[in-house]
Amino acid sequence: MISSANLVESLLKEACLLTGCCWSVSLTCRGETCQLGENYRLTKARESQLRQFLKEKNNLAWLFGVFSAGRMRARALPAAESNLRLYAFPCADAQTVLLAASSAELPTTQQRIWRLVSLARLGGEQTARLQQAVLALEETQQELQARIAAQREAESRLVQAAKLAAVGEMAAGVAHELNNPLTSVVGFTELSLDALPPDSPVRGDLDLVLREAQRARSVVRRLLDFARQGETLRVRADLNEIVEDVVMLTKHFLQTSGVRLDVRLGQELPWGQFDRNQIKQVLINLVNNAMYAMPEGGSLILETSRCERYARSWLQLQVRDTGVGIPVEHLERIFEPFFTTRGEKGGTGLGLSVTYGIVTDHGGMIEVESQPGKGSTFTVWLPLEAQA
């Protein structure tokens, strides 16, 4: 590898030969002193003359003028010897100047050659600085992109939350309106059925009315659940205990449907702070959905752990299935009330919206990842017990 000093010297040499100059040097100026750098064909005698020249206040001022002139223009300087003309070419680093000595005036084409040489002179230090600058720029750019991505994510989360809150409010309003009349329908139908003779031809119809009204009322109840806020019972609670309870409840159902269950309870989990029944409800909803997604069997993994997110510790609950998965276009709609792909099979589209309502009401988060045909993972983050 050629050192930068060698490179400069060979540049000086080449330029001297091309332009017919008798000698040339590179000068670096720091503060008030100029130092001779690489030189070509500068004899000892001429060198001491040049040093002398550089020491004289006026000449130094001239040179400083050249150094600080941003414009890359050659300047003929007063010569140290009457038969020599000095030309100064500032380099790109604004600290170094190339001096070329010629016995005759340099034509502009030859000055141009020197200007090119002075532009090309980037010492090792400058190259390193340039590289550092480029690296720093790249880092800044990456950081900026990460920030933009985080910002976008936060925005879409906000939009999603606002949308669900608006829909939830509306749904709650409708649910309140429907709750009372439905209660009347159910009550009076029951009374009418009681009063009917057992062989009445309208009994079958009234039975249907009762069943449908009860079904409607249970939808309304769940809607109210979804919209309910603030009346939760937050206590110190054990997440693993909840998983064990839900496993007990659903084990039989799981076994008969050919689903392998794998429960991975985190060891020594910290206490959480939540309403046990509600979190149980969350897990039941997620397990139910996973089961429906695996009509031909598969495997269901329930996992609890402690994890860090957004610079905080959380309890994490994961429900992973190897079911049908969720198409991308459904992913951002599944938490909306009434969004269901199982309408004809009795789906109401309320399970996940209730789940979302409960989790966010607890100050937690829920997210889903899914690959159609491979399965889905629902992850819930719940806050730890508040430290006193």
Ligand SMILES: Nc1ncnc2c1ncn2[C@@H]1O[C@H](COP(=O)(O)OP(=O)(O)O)[C@@H](O)[C@H]1O
């Ligand atoms: N584990 C899962 N695998 C595949 N799809 C799912 C899963 N969980 C939820 N979904 C999709 O999200 C929709 C909404 O779920 P949910 O709110 O529980 O309503 P429902 O179960 O009544 O349809 C489901 O209809 C289904 O399309």
Ligand SMILES: [Mg+2]
């Ligand atoms: Mg469901």
